[in-house]
Structures are given as C-alpha cells and as structure tokens.
Amino acid sequence: MPIFSSRILSLIFPIVSIFGVYIVSNLFLNTGHYQFFQELQNGSEPFIFPDGTTLQTFYTGITPLDQYLTNLQLIFASVIDGSNLELSLLGLHFGGIMFALFAVMLVEALRSGRKRDMAVFALFGLAIQYCGYFVTMPLYCYVRLLATQRDSNQASPAAFAKVPDSAIRIIPFSLIVGYVVPSIIMCWPSLPGQSRQFAVAFWQNFPLWTCLVQASAQKICDNAVSSKSQDSAHRLAATRSAVSQTYTISLIIYTAIHIAASLPIIAASLSPDMLFSASTGAALHWKRFLIPPMWTSTVQISGIADGAGNFLRYDYYIGTLAALIWAAVSFCDIQMTITHEKHSVMKDILKVVMWGVVGGPGAALLIMMSIREDFRFSVIETSKMSH
Structure with missing residues (x-):
C-alpha cells in the first residue's frame, strides 16, 4: 500500500507549483525585474551587453517565442559568459541537478516500453525549459506518482524488462550528447557574443535533442541486438544491471559537478581573502550564495545579473524540492513494503543522507531512485525463484 494516498498527493504537488508561481511572480514584480523586461521591449534603442554585443531579438520569426528567447538571453548572459563567478557556479549547480533529474526522467520514460512515453518526456522537459522548473517539476512528479500507484503493470520490473537493456545503458550517452x-x-x-545567443536558443530545447539522440541510438541498438533472444530471467537481470549502471554513471557525473561547484563556496566561506578579492569572496560566502532575498523584498535589483541570480535560486530550490518529495515518497513506499528480516531500513536512510550531504540533492535523488529500482527487481526475482 502506498504510504501517501492519491488525495494527499493531489494537494502536495499542486500547492508546491502554485507556491512557486506566487514566489517568483512577486520576486519579479517587487524587485524591478519585470519592469526591466517591459522597458526593454518598449524601448527604441537596442540593448547592448557590457562586452559590446547587441542583444539579438530575432530567432524564429514567431514573435512570442522570439520575445521569450530574447528575455532568456538577459537571464543567462552573466551565467554563461564567465564574467560573474557567483552566477557561473550557480549555473554549474543547476546544470548538475538537471543531468541527474533528466537521467531519472528518461528511466521513467522507458519503464513502460511505450514509445509515447518518450514523447511525454520531451514535452515535460520542454515545459521545464519554457514554463519554468519551479512550475513544471511539481506537476511532473504528481503525474508520475499517480501513474506508478494506479498502474501496477507499468511500474512492474517485468514490464520494464521488455525494454532492451541497451536502451537503458545509453541514457548517459544521450544526455551527454x-x-x-x-x-x-x-x-x-571564445564563442562570439552573437553566436553565444544563438547557442543559448539552441540549448533551450535540449530535452528534445536528448530525446532524439536517445531514440536514434536506441534504434541502432535494437537493430544490433534484434537477433539475440533471452529468456525472461536473463532479460530481467540485464535490465536490472542496466538501470544500476545508468544510475551509477549519472551519480558519478552529478557528484563531480556538484563538488567542483561547491569547493569555491566552501573556500570563500572559510577564508574569503585567501583566494578571492573582497567582493568575490563576499559574493561566494555560503550565506550570500545560498540564501536569496525574500520575495517580499522591495529592494530593486542592481542589474540584470542580480535579478538572474535571485530567480535561478528560487527556480532551483522549488523545482528540486518537488523532485526530492517525489523520490522520498517513492522511497518510503518501498521501505513500507519490505519484510525481509535482513534488510536494514536505517542503512538505506543513512546511505541517502550521506550521499545528500557529500553529493548534494541530486545524489540523494539518484540514490533513492536506485534503491527503489533495486528492491523492485529483487522482489520479482525472488518471486520467480520461489516458483
């Protein structure tokens, strides 16, 4: 039995999503971020970045989409051009959590073996990019939990085992490409300013590119192994190994990114004058780096970089909170069903906590999902052996 009923879940995630919209909209209105965008769109003079590059306003010919991509440049400019170490590290943290999260989402998309679920993955991924991580992630988690609890066949490793293990093993490759x-x-x-803006517009659709790479690579792998046949036990073992391998590789990549992005913050917090200038050391201190201003604050942003940092922090926290709630509910549901006397629930919890402390929220997410999958496969393998 699920530890959380559908009725409770129907409240938790929509509330997180609505709360996110409330926070971010108030942040934009109270700090002058929204007004900045309005003045930019109504102004007659083109916007010039500090490096002298003119803001590109044409990408597709579709006016609403071009306006969105134009505003996106303003948010990302200081994050990706290396001019602001604080925002670069924040972007690295965000990039890491996206890798971990999309690895989990791809595993979920492959679970049922239905091709349409890959399209659902792409749509939710694009929604995260265009509607906001803070809005879309709670809704995705809600949909996934309800689908898992209501459709036991879809959640079963037996259905999962129908998917070629090669399709699961190429998930890290698809995300990398x-x-x-x-x-x-x-x-x-060294990328020129105008080229960088088009690169940002291309990157914005990375869930679609990842989906296309996954589908193409999966097709090649399917053709390569189509002549091989395995009994159900071998397929199940191969799928279990593939899922474990995918989560392990994703965990290594994410943890490396998280630690690399965290070391300067730790150094600045312990000894701000040792490696950095006074202003950079103050900006990287953990209190300044981790804690954004309250959304009720009326202190106006000092520039677009300041506004981008405030937005990205709330976007990161709210979306990641939803992802961790999803993983925790899935993890708790599994722990509540374990009856094996040699299994230690506390050991699993300590493992999640340890990885969360060392590797960050993405590591905790991957570990909880990995434990969930491992238990599911163990149950069905034990069932087959008993018969």
Whole structure:
C-alpha cells in the first residue's frame, strides 16, 4: 500500500507549483525585474551587453517565442559568459541537478516500453525549459506518482524488462550528447557574443535533442541486438544491471559537478581573502550564495545579473524540492513494503543522507531512485525463484 494516498498527493504537488508561481511572480514584480523586461521591449534603442554585443531579438520569426528567447538571453548572459563567478557556479549547480533529474526522467520514460512515453518526456522537459522548473517539476512528479500507484503493470520490473537493456545503458550517452555538449558550446569562452545567443536558443530545447539522440541510438541498438533472444530471467537481470549502471554513471557525473561547484563556496566561506578579492569572496560566502532575498523584498535589483541570480535560486530550490518529495515518497513506499528480516531500513536512510550531504540533492535523488529500482527487481526475482 502506498504510504501517501492519491488525495494527499493531489494537494502536495499542486500547492508546491502554485507556491512557486506566487514566489517568483512577486520576486519579479517587487524587485524591478519585470519592469526591466517591459522597458526593454518598449524601448527604441537596442540593448547592448557590457562586452559590446547587441542583444539579438530575432530567432524564429514567431514573435512570442522570439520575445521569450530574447528575455532568456538577459537571464543567462552573466551565467554563461564567465564574467560573474557567483552566477557561473550557480549555473554549474543547476546544470548538475538537471543531468541527474533528466537521467531519472528518461528511466521513467522507458519503464513502460511505450514509445509515447518518450514523447511525454520531451514535452515535460520542454515545459521545464519554457514554463519554468519551479512550475513544471511539481506537476511532473504528481503525474508520475499517480501513474506508478494506479498502474501496477507499468511500474512492474517485468514490464520494464521488455525494454532492451541497451536502451537503458545509453541514457548517459544521450544526455551527454543532447544536453552536456550544447551546454559546453553555449559556455565556450571564445564563442562570439552573437553566436553565444544563438547557442543559448539552441540549448533551450535540449530535452528534445536528448530525446532524439536517445531514440536514434536506441534504434541502432535494437537493430544490433534484434537477433539475440533471452529468456525472461536473463532479460530481467540485464535490465536490472542496466538501470544500476545508468544510475551509477549519472551519480558519478552529478557528484563531480556538484563538488567542483561547491569547493569555491566552501573556500570563500572559510577564508574569503585567501583566494578571492573582497567582493568575490563576499559574493561566494555560503550565506550570500545560498540564501536569496525574500520575495517580499522591495529592494530593486542592481542589474540584470542580480535579478538572474535571485530567480535561478528560487527556480532551483522549488523545482528540486518537488523532485526530492517525489523520490522520498517513492522511497518510503518501498521501505513500507519490505519484510525481509535482513534488510536494514536505517542503512538505506543513512546511505541517502550521506550521499545528500557529500553529493548534494541530486545524489540523494539518484540514490533513492536506485534503491527503489533495486528492491523492485529483487522482489520479482525472488518471486520467480520461489516458483
């Protein structure tokens, strides 16, 4: 039995999403961020970045989309051009959590073996990009939890095992090609200003590129292994190994990113004058870096970089909170069903906490989902052996 009923879940995630909209909208209105965008759109003079590059306003010919992508440049400019270490590190943290999260989302998309679920993955991914992580992630988590609790066949490893294990193993590859490579190109130091803006517009659709890479690579793998046949036990073991491998690789990549982005913050917090200038050291101190201003504050942003940092922090916190609630509910549901006397629930909890402290929220997310999958496969393998 699920530890949380559908009725409770129907309240938790929509509330998180609505709360996110309330926070971010008030933040934009109270601090002058929204007014800045309005003045930009109504102004007759083109906006010039500090490096002398003119803000690009044409991308697709579709006016609403072009306006969105134009505003996106203003949010991302100081995050990706290397001019602001604080925002660069914040962007690195955000990039890491996206890698971990989309690895989990791809595993979920492949679970049922239905091709339409890959389209659902792409749509939710694009919604995260265009509507906001803070809005979309709670809704995605709500949909996934209800789908898992209501459709036991879809959640079953037996259904999962029908998916070729090669399709699961290529998930990290798909994310590297579809997400990491566009991210690196977008942040490349020597990339000209105008080219960088088009790279940002291309990167914005990375869930679609990741989906296309996954589908293409999966098709190639399917053709390569189509002649091989395995019994159900071997398929189940191969799928279990593939899921474990995917989560392990994703955990290593995410943790490396998180630690690399955290070390300067730790150094600045312990000894701000040792490695950084006074202003940079103050900006990287953990209190300044981790705690954004209250959304009720009426202190106006000092510039677009200041506003971008405030927005990205709330976007990160709210979306990641929803993802962790989703993982925690899934994790608790599994723990409540474990009856094996040799299994230690406390050991699993300590493992999640340890990885969360060392590797950050993405590591905790991946560990909880990995434990969930491992238990599901153990149950069905034990059931087959008993028969």
